[in-house]
Amino acid sequence: MSGIKVACVGNPNCGKTTLFNALTGAKLKVANWPGVTVEKVEGATSYEGQEITLVDTPGIYSLTCYTIEEKVTRKCVMDDDIDVILNVVDASSLERNLYLTLQLLELGKPVVLALNMMDIVKERGMEIDLHRLPEMLGDIPVVPVSAAKRTGLGVLLHAILHHYEEQKNAEYILEYPEYIEEKIAKLEVMMQAHYPDHSSRRWHAIKLLEDDEEVREEHPISVTNVVDRSYEKEIISCKYDYIEKVVKEALFYQHNKTPVTEKIDSYLTNEWLGLPLFLCIMGVVFFLTFAVGDFLKGYFEVFLGLVTNTVSEGLTTLHVSKVLTSLIVDGIITGVGGILTFLPNIFILFLALAILEDSGYMARVAYVMDSIMGHVGLSGKAFLPMILGFGCTVPALMATRALETERDRRKTMLITPFMSCSARLPIYVIFSQMFFDKKYAGLVAFSFYVIGMVVAVITAFVMNKLEKGRENDSLLIELPEYKRPNARTVFIYVWKKIKDYLTKAGTTIFIASICIWFILNFGVTGMVENPADSFGAAIGKGLVPLLKPAGLGMWQIAVALISGISAKEIVVSSFAVLFGVANANSTDGMAAILANVHAQNPAFGPLNAYCLMLFCLLYVPCVAAIATMYKESGSLKYTLKVLIFEILVAWILTTCTFQIGSLFL
Amino acid sequence: MEGENMTLFEASKEKEYEIKNLLVEEAVTRRLQALGLNDGVRVRVLNRKKKGALIIKVRGTRLALGKHLSANIEVEEVQPCPV
Structure with missing residues (x-):
């Protein structure tokens, strides 16, 4: 007998993905706000020798189609060869969840009900009659589980198999007039x-x-x-x-206690305190990212220095050819190793974001930001992808699927890349510490997060004016229960991001570093001693006249910016490779780059550095983000328009900053 | 008659209301109904901004509604249910 196929269906944020992860051992992203899962995912498990294919679907409130995710789920339930529907229900808000259940029962397919979050039900002093409930739902199996604590899973799988083998379709319990x-x-x-x-x-x-x-x-x-x-x-x-x-x-006992959530909300969604509290929270996130990250960075540096010396000495003793030594030491270790030293910062940033996402605060941010977003013609919900953009632009662009209309989606996708992603963080760390007093370096770096948000909001505002204030879609979002972030969830989230970062260092950044090393060390005459004769210099010099008004008139910067499109960290890698510095993120490394920059262009000062960082913040997102934008919008024309727009914004703003700044400095 | 009814947008914090009429486009009506906001249901306003969004409790869940939505939902104030 071949396996059976089971679809996890339920309201948003009821724990489908947590249950899916628990049953299949998958490590999909889970968080405490509605709309985390936007695509259907398959996984496998088995019970008593029977193969079971599980399909995780985006959450839906009803089988009518309203958003893209709902269409995905409805299509999956209707078309696919689904044998059993596993209806996951948040037992703590049974009344709303059962509306979908009744519709699923009408489909006539076998339905098994998983009553999730039973722990919250108990905590609140509520009780569910587990005999009466299935009776009233046409005698379908109803299994209490806790996906987070992984209890009741065996019983659930047994119920699914048994119910399938019985081939007893749901009875029509609900009779209309x-x-x-x-x-x-x-x-x-x-x-x-x-x-x-x-x-x-x-x-x-x-x-x-x-x-x-x-x-x-x-x-x-x-x-x-x-x-x-x-x-x-x-x-x-x-x-x-x-x-x-x-x-x-x-x-x-439904009304036994006022939930703690409502007490917390009286502060966090307070009319006057809501916004300041949100800004404080984000401030703390970035403070931790830079301060604690920098503290941990020291240990990484020592380690990297050790590796560089060992490899370099080893290669010399082995009499490896000059070209190969240069490739390994100047190209790979310099390019990839430098990037790895930012791991602590990235780790802290994602840890903070994971905790924020899993606490239930995200949906409140949509409420708090709704007034401001309303002025620019978007709903507060559009702010959620923007916050995710602080982590990485790619998932942020995908999160725009939760928005109701295509118009809102495109507008949000246009402004999301302005939110400074974690890949841009190394650029700020390096250049702010190199050119600014230690006291102000953190503030300088933080300023780009604010500028990014402001540019995004202004862009949306202008777009809104151009559209002559067409009726915008109103905010509509469920506010989940606050909960203590789950250690497993946070761990999976952070580990995945760290793994992505390491993979990127091992692939994209690795290859890009080799390419950069090549174009900087080879010219028409073969391997060159002076990088100014290299291919890279030739390419970069062509762009210098364009970058000069923005204070970035060095061919090295042009090369760094072009290579930075493959991944933003590569701007830092290319500087390291360009100036032959093993660890750009160390005091010595920075001093070496600074000396080299000044040797090339003595006038390059803090203002130029600020302009460089500003340009990096605003110009096109990385290749992965561009590809996602194309995939999500389905339009090459739209994607190209966005790219041209973003380059223009970057150039104009940077030029203005440099020209105006030059008047005063 | 329609003009005389109050909307959810004019509702005050911590009071209870009964939904009378949804005056929004069809797709949005469906969405609201799926979230438990159909005619006749009772809601309680948990929190609100003077000129903007508000948070209501309906059928045991909390929903944040934007101004454009709440201004098009007709309600009638009711006495809170004794618990």
């Missing part, structure tokens, strides 16, 4: 005549009665004699009336 039932019966007969092998006829009949656009288009049969108007409203209230009955009979 007679005049609706009559119409449903008539439509079912019509469906039977036109689509004899169609499953879930009752569901389709109900959807036709609700005048569901997609179902109507897919089944172009004339039903006007039965469906004289949309009966959606009646059907929905029937469902809710039934749910109220279920809740009354199966859920006790």
Whole structure:
């Protein structure tokens, strides 16, 4: 017997992915805000020798289609060869969750209910009658589980298999008033005549009665004699009336305690305190990133210095050819090693973001920022991808799927790259410490995060004015329960990011470092002694006139900026390779680069350095982000427009900064 | 008659209301209904900004609603349920 296929379906943020991870051993991202999962993912597990394929889906509130994720899930449940639907339900908000359950039951496929978050139910002093609840839901298996604590999983798998083998489809527990039932019966007969092998006829009949656009288009049969108007409203209230009955009979002590969440919210979403508190929290995140990160960096430096010396001496004793030694020491160790020293900063940043995301605060940020975002024609929800952009632009662009309209999505995708991602962090660390007093270095670095946000908001504002203030979509987001961040969740999140970073250092940055080493050490005449004769210099010199007004008129900078498109950290790598510094992120390394820069261009001072960082913040995102933007928008024209726009913004703002700054300094 | 009704946007903190009418486009109506906001349901305002979004509690969950939405939801104030 071949395996069975099970779809995890449920409301957003009810713990589908946590359960999926627990059952399959996968390490998908989990966090405490609605809309983390945007794509369906498959995984495998087995129980008593039976193979089970699990499909994790984006959360949905209903089987109607509203956002992209909902379409993904509905398509998966309807089309795919799903044998059993595993309906994951947040037991602490049973009333809302059951609305989807009733719709899933109408599909006529076997449904198993996983009552997740039973620990919260207990904590709040609530009780669920586990005999009455399944009775009222057509005798489907109802299994209490805790996905986070991994309890009840065996029972759940057993229930899924058993229920599948019984082939007992869900009974129609919910009866509509007679005049609706009559119409449903008539439509079912019509469906039977036109689509004899169609499953879930009752569901389709109900959807036709609700005048569901997609179902109507897919089944172009004339039903006007039965469906004289949309009966959606009646059907929905029937469902809710039934749910109220279920809740009354199966859920006790619902109003026992005021949840802690509401007490915390009275501060964090307070009309006056909300925004200052948010800014403070972000301030603390970046302070920790720079301060603690720098503290840990020292240990990395010692280690890297050791590696460089050992390798370099080893190669000399082995009489390895000059070209190869140069490639390994000047190219690879310099380019890749320098980047690795930023690992502590990256680690702290992602740790802080993981804790923020898992605490339940993210959805509150959408509420707090709604007024400001409203002025630029976006809803507060658009701010969530922007915060993720502080980590990495790629997942941030994907998170825009949670936005309701394509227009809002494109606008948010346009401004998200301005949010300074973690790859740009090494650039700020190096150049702010190199050119600014130690006291102000942190402040200088922090300023780019603020500038990025401001540029993003202004861009959205201008776009909004150009669109002449078309009606913007209003905020609509569920605010989850606050919870203590789960250690496993945070660990998986941070570990994945660190792994990505190391992989990037081993692949993209590795290859780019070799390329940079090549174009800087070879020219038309072969290997050159003076980099000024290299291919790189030739390319860079062509761009110098363009960069000069922005205070960046050095061919080395042009080379660094071009190579930085492959990954932003490479701007730092290229500087290291350019000036032959083993560890750019050390005091000696910085001094060496500074001396070299001044040898080339004595006038290059703090203002130029600031302009360089500003340009790096604003000019095109890295290749991975560009590819994601293309994939997410599905339009090459849009992607190119965004890139041109961003280069222009970067050049204009940097030039203005340099020209105005030069007047004063 | 319609003009006389108050909207959720005018609602005050910590008071309870009953949803009377959703005056938003169809897709949004469906969304609101899926979130538990159908006609006749009781909601409690947990928090609000003077001229902006507000947080309500409905069917045991908290929802943040923007101004454009709340201004198009007609409500009627009701006495809080004795717990």
